[in-house]
Amino acid sequence: MKYSIKDFPRLERLRKTMLEADRAVCVERARYYTEYYTEVLPEEEKAEGRNIPPVLRQARAFRHIMTNRSVKIFPDELIVGSTTSKLLGGLIFPEFLHLAVWPELNTISKRKDNPFIIEQREIDELNDVIFPRWMETNVLQRAKEIWEGTEKSEVKVNPFNILEKFSFYLLSKANGISHIAPHYAKGIEQGFGYIIDEAEKKRQEARGKRETEDFYLAIKTIADGIIAFANRYSDEALRLSEKEKESKRKFELIKIADICKRIPARPARTFHEALQSLWFIQIALHQENYDMGISFGRGDQYLYPYYKRDVEIGILKEKDALELLGCFWVKSTDHVAFTPSTGSLFFGGTPSNQPMTIGGVDKNGKDATNELTYLMLEASAMLGVREPNLSARIHRDSPQEYLLKVAEAIKESHGTPAVYNDDYIIPIVKNTIRPSKSSPQHPEPVEGWGEGGGEGVMPIEDARDYAVIGCVEANVHGKTFGMTGAALVNMVSALDLALNDGYYPRRMEQVGPHTGDPRKFKSMDELREAYRIQIEFLIMNVVNGNNTLGKAHQELTPTPFLSSLIDGAMEKGMDVTMGSAVYNSSGVTGMGLSDVADSLTAIQYLVFEGIDLPPYGSKGGNNKVTMEEMLSAVEDDFKNNPVLHAIIINKAPKYGNNNPKADANAKFVADVFCKAVSQYDNYRGGKYNPGFWTMTTHVGWGKLGGALPNGRKANQYYASGVTPAGGMDREGPTSSLLSAANLTTEDITNIYAFNQRFGVITGNGSNNPSLPELVEGRGEGRGEGDIKKLSQLIRAYFNEGGLQVQFTVADAAMLRDAQKNPEKHRGLIVRISGYTAYFVDLNQDCQSEIIARTEHRIIE
Amino acid sequence: MKGLIYEIQRYCVDDGPGIRTVVFLKGCPLRCPWCHNPESQDCRQEIGVYINRCINCMECYEACPRDAIVFNNGERIDREACDRCGLCVDVCPSRCLVRIGRHYEPDELLFEILKDLPFYKTSNGGVTFSGGEPIYQSEFLREALSLCKRKGIHTAVETSGYAPWEKFENIIEDADLFLYDLKIWDAKLHKEVTGGDNRIVKENFINLFLSLRDKSRIIPRIPLIPNWTLTKSNLEGWAKFLNELGCREVHLLPFHDMGESKKAVVGIETASLKRMALKERPKLRAYSTEYSYISEIFDTNGISVKGLREVSPT
Ligand code: SF4
Numbered sequence A: 001m002k003y004s005i006k007d008f009p010r011l012e013r014l015r016k017t018m019l020e021a022d023r024a025v026c027v028e029r030a031r032y033y034t035e036y037y038t039e040v041l042p043e044e045e046k047a048e049g050r051n052i053p054p055v056l057r058q059a060r061a062f063r064h065i066m067t068n069r070s071v072k073i074f075p076d077e078l079i080v081g082s083t084t085s086k087l088l089g090g091l092i093f094p095e096f097l098h099l100a101v102w103p104e105l106n107t108i109s110k111r112k113d114n115p116f117i118i119e120q121r122e123i124d125e126l127n128d129v130i131f132p133r134w135m136e137t138n139v140l141q142r143a144k145e146i147w148e149g150t151e152k153s154e155v156k157v158n159p160f161n162i163l164e165k166f167s168f169y170l171l172s173k174a175n176g177i178s179h180i181a182p183h184y185a186k187g188i189e190q191g192f193g194y195i196i197d198e199a200e201k202k203r204q205e206a207r208g209k210r211e212t213e214d215f216y217l218a219i220k221t222i223a224d225g226i227i228a229f230a231n232r233y234s235d236e237a238l239r240l241s242e243k244e245k246e247s248k249r250k251f252e253l254i255k256i257a258d259i260c261k262r263i264p265a266r267p268a269r270t271f272h273e274a275l276q277s278l279w280f281i282q283i284a285l286h287q288e289n290y291d292m293g294i295s296f297g298r299g300d301q302y303l304y305p306y307y308k309r310d311v312e313i314g315i316l317k318e319k320d321a322l323e324l325l326g327c328f329w330v331k332s333t334d335h336v337a338f339t340p341s342t343g344s345l346f347f348g349g350t351p352s353n354q355p356m357t358i359g360g361v362d363k364n365g366k367d368a369t370n371e372l373t374y375l376m377l378e379a380s381a382m383l384g385v386r387e388p389n390l391s392a393r394i395h396r397d398s399p400q401e402y403l404l405k406v407a408e409a410i411k412e413s414h415g416t417p418a419v420y421n422d423d424y425i426i427p428i429v430k431n432t433i434r435p436s437k438s439s440p441q442h443p444e445p446v447e448g449w450g451e452g453g454g455e456g457v458m459p460i461e462d463a464r465d466y467a468v469i470g471c472v473e474a475n476v477h478g479k480t481f482g483m484t485g486a487a488l489v490n491m492v493s494a495l496d497l498a499l500n501d502g503y504y505p506r507r508m509e510q511v512g513p514h515t516g517d518p519r520k521f522k523s524m525d526e527l528r529e530a531y532r533i534q535i536e537f538l539i540m541n542v543v544n545g546n547n548t549l550g551k552a553h554q555e556l557t558p559t560p561f562l563s564s565l566i567d568g569a570m571e572k573g574m575d576v577t578m579g580s581a582v583y584n585s586s587g588v589t590g591m592g593l594s595d596v597a598d599s600l601t602a603i604q605y606l607v608f609e610g611i612d613l614p615p616y617g618s619k620g621g622n623n624k625v626t627m628e629e630m631l632s633a634v635e636d637d638f639k640n641n642p643v644l645h646a647i648i649i650n651k652a653p654k655y656g657n658n659n660p661k662a663d664a665n666a667k668f669v670a671d672v673f674c675k676a677v678s679q680y681d682n683y684r685g686g687k688y689n690p691g692f693w694t695m696t697t698h699v700g701w702g703k704l705g706g707a708l709p710n711g712r713k714a715n716q717y718y719a720s721g722v723t724p725a726g727g728m729d730r731e732g733p734t735s736s737l738l739s740a741a742n743l744t745t746e747d748i749t750n751i752y753a754f755n756q757r758f759g760v761i762t763g764n765g766s767n768n769p770s771l772p773e774l775v776e777g778r779g780e781g782r783g784e785g786d787i788k789k790l791s792q793l794i795r796a797y798f799n800e801g802g803l804q805v806q807f808t809v810a811d812a813a814m815l816r817d818a819q820k821n822p823e824k825h826r827g828l829i830v831r832i833s834g835y836t837a838y839f840v841d842l843n844q845d846c847q848s849e850i851i852a853r854t855e856h857r858i859i860e
Numbered sequence B: 001m002k003g004l005i006y007e008i009q010r011y012c013v014d015d016g017p018g019i020r021t022v023v024f025l026k027g028c029p030l031r032c033p034w035c036h037n038p039e040s041q042d043c044r045q046e047i048g049v050y051i052n053r054c055i056n057c058m059e060c061y062e063a064c065p066r067d068a069i070v071f072n073n074g075e076r077i078d079r080e081a082c083d084r085c086g087l088c089v090d091v092c093p094s095r096c097l098v099r100i101g102r103h104y105e106p107d108e109l110l111f112e113i114l115k116d117l118p119f120y121k122t123s124n125g126g127v128t129f130s131g132g133e134p135i136y137q138s139e140f141l142r143e144a145l146s147l148c149k150r151k152g153i154h155t156a157v158e159t160s161g162y163a164p165w166e167k168f169e170n171i172i173e174d175a176d177l178f179l180y181d182l183k184i185w186d187a188k189l190h191k192e193v194t195g196g197d198n199r200i201v202k203e204n205f206i207n208l209f210l211s212l213r214d215k216s217r218i219i220p221r222i223p224l225i226p227n228w229t230l231t232k233s234n235l236e237g238w239a240k241f242l243n244e245l246g247c248r249e250v251h252l253l254p255f256h257d258m259g260e261s262k263k264a265v266v267g268i269e270t271a272s273l274k275r276m277a278l279k280e281r282p283k284l285r286a287y288s289t290e291y292s293y294i295s296e297i298f299d300t301n302g303i304s305v306k307g308l309r310e311v312s313p314t
């Protein structure tokens, strides 16, 4: 890389301080939100003589937070503003699922994984004032009531009952709105002053339409809120500048005060202003919506005009721009999702996960890389911080220089950026919405599409302008209300149901429909059909649950701030939760692809076919294993049948080896899931999009799950995303990549995460071994060097249709050392399933999962 | 005609240009003690034993028709009694017992090679035939090479040079690149250590070098084995040889003792390396003057050492 952190003492200090900071809970957001609802709202309603509608009271609650929460500027900062009142803090959303931490308040500072500092008075405030207010009126509670009120006779199952069994799926809408890329550029370019004027104009036009008028009032209110917040930062900077002795810092603070006075009320003019405006917007979003997957969109595109102009008129040098980016990068790690202790199993590393998308094509299909693209790669490689989650788009004509820089950054940072295949994802993004019934693509009405399904045809320009959302998903940024992480589904639990006639052994109850005793199945098709029915059953419940939660959101927690930055809402005068965005969709992701696939393969080849495998030991010359034998081995965790276990592990074909037989089952598992999910419409008239990425649910659910026919023992992690099971892809990275590329990618509209771990990547174009290294046997990477080869590996995988891949570059020895001596590896980032986290922040199970991932060697 | 192959390794980055698939042919007439792949030496199928994978299920014991399965001190097979029938491998559930060497028809092998075609395309890579000594199975090699050529795949052959010249002639058209190992210069020592006559190696090299119009199609490579090849006189010998011939480039290969652990797998007595002073790996802190002579030798002969990073003496 061109720069090193040694070139930036300020960044070195900022990074160190942030890395060493302890996580602390911040109650301010919860306090002022609650205070508004308990103290201010009743007064307002009395004064105005009416019930304030949800969107407006949410806006006022937001403004109440922004005008009251504390403002803090820390030493060395050029980009100011904190998400919480702490240097490194966790926000609390009592109206959503944070009630779940209520019972844990006294232990969260002492818990083993991801402890949070919390003071006694904060605990008292939460116990006595905040949480009690939300006990009855939180979103999940409301959704349950709605469901009970509308329960239809033909659907007997309550999706929330299954949700509470915990083993089958998670519905993240209960936590709030997340997984979305708003139109930041609008806020930065136009400013919230303009948004106020626009809202007022539209309100005048809508006179008499009470609901619409209230929406525009809400927009004005949130704009007031964010402007007030920035002004308070301006005042704080000024106050500090007066006290500041050191003249350079004094000058910086005065400049910060100026900037915060101007933006985000008015349009940003400089690169510094644009970055500061972006950060204020992000903070604001995080006061309204919970901090998971609020995505920065295509930062290298919308920030570029500011950079270019500043450089052209000579007020910005490349190195200073990089320093500003670095300040922003560190600042974006200032908050961590505050989760109950089960959360660290399912969402390990407590990410906020804010992807920043770079590269790719522009709206006209031309290469979009620019100087800022490269600077962002520099920033990530140099700092190695977990946010923003840099996501590099690559297309057929991406410059060689860009590919090499991406590969080099992956090596330097141990895993950033993840890479995305434009050539295949752009058509997929076009496919994330329902063509309308009258669309030219589908002149005839298509059966199964709901009434609200018609959205028209997405122009290719929009599809080209997709950004990476949350872990790996892709939406048109600024125009889509996509909630791409609405639900996470445990596909393994569907296999468990299929192998037990719908009975769930771990909870000892009949959960799914009866699909027959598998011991009586005559063919693989019967088993596949049973599995399909169980998946359909789970997905139906997911959809019912999510749609109901969506309605609860509409009633309780509209999101006016977000609405101000999603195209369509201002035009229609309606909150985005009501479906006003240009594009509407929801994302559902399936966990356990390779475990289910390999289990099916093992059964197929051992029980039904017995071909291609040696005789089943000396136990009577019969090639086959009975289903009974298989199921009882699984039931007792292979304790009494180690031979069968060894045969499965060593001799049954596995997904990830470019083996057509095993890959066919992976394809089947993916297809069944995709079909089940994409048949549904969501409550906003959009489509459900299926994908495969898992956060750390593959560890969490793995811990709860019994043994499987693929030889995975009870309570072990599953494989992440579409990654082959650890150690089972034995044919090298090329085969593993080709297996993933073989999936029917065009149907995977919510994208997938594919993990590859490399031990070490040595050398680069100019960095060949020295003679001593050679003599000592350390010489590797003669000739072209591995960086180049890594870029070629990615290129080939993309040519074959792979959608995404992310690398963790760390060998097992290094990871084990980090387990033992976390303090030495504070900043070691690793790839989870979509996002990055500090290895040392993961709990032991998640750490072990990463160590167990197949370590591909670069073979000399 | 079938070839005996003991491994196909994918995503190799140092055996020729680009991303490569390396096909290891079994059988070699030489017996270099530092051999990285001792399982490649024997020209017949072998039974490999990865003893730490054994789950003691006794399946192999029941399957063996010759009473060749033993259960003492970490061994599993009595190599004297075993006739390599492979029945035990078929039943072993744990991959403790594996077959080393599998017969491939050339088109069957081509199918395996073609699997990685997408990667050759983006990297200008291809296939490398290694061994063992691949030229030992020269008819099969010729067929496999020409099949690959016809598919437009770049082909490389790694050779010890120890084979009759006709066999080189046989493949010269279809091999795009020869990676040609030069080991010990001194004829007597070469014979003593590797068991082969190095005049054959030298003559073949000269012939090959002279018959290739494009000299970049052959790259001499010297493995740096302390005490044997990594000596001043040895390197000088080769450097002068190459210089006189007009060869301007050499690759130096690092030495690993990876071969050691693999010897147990195929039951080769682990005598050689340890006894032969190789455990005294040179310890170089920095660019010690002790080894600066290596560059000097090639420099003075006008030969560039490819892929080596210059490090200034510290
Ligand atoms: S290869 Fe045949 S003879 Fe040798 S140990 Fe195995 S079963 Fe016995």
Ligand code: SF4
Binding pocket: B053, B054, B055, B056, B057, B058, B059, B060, B061, B076, B091, B092, B093, B094, B095, B096, B097
């Ligand atoms: S069959 Fe394999 S695992 Fe079983 S005892 Fe023999 S060597 Fe060990």
